[in-house]
Amino acid sequence: MATLTIRLPNDQHERLKALAARRGTSLNKMFEEFSARALGEADAEARFLARAAKGDRQTGLALLDKLDVHYRKS
Numbered sequence: 001m002a003t004l005t006i007r008l009p010n011d012q013h014e015r016l017k018a019l020a021a022r023r024g025t026s027l028n029k030m031f032e033e034f035s036a037r038a039l040g041e042a043d044a045e046a047r048f049l050a051r052a053a054k055g056d057r058q059t060g061l062a063l064l065d066k067l068d069v070h071y072r073k074s
Contacts, residue, residue: 008016020030052060 016030017027020027023030025033
């Protein structure tokens with residue numbers, strides 16, 4: 001496991017420690033969760049962009065139009 005040192009303003013550090021305490025977790029564990037969430041979002045965006053690059057713009061817009069019509073009826 002790697003070690004990471006980050007610099008934060010003192011007030012931000014104190015607020016993060018208090019948040020971790022309210023959540024009943026350690027500051028280290030909370031940063032692990034934050035980083036996992038950020039990486040998950042980045043992975044999802046990369047998958048979306050890769051699929052979008054393979055897709056056809058007109059087909060995608062037609063599908064969105066169908067969804068729009070469907071949800072307007074609901």
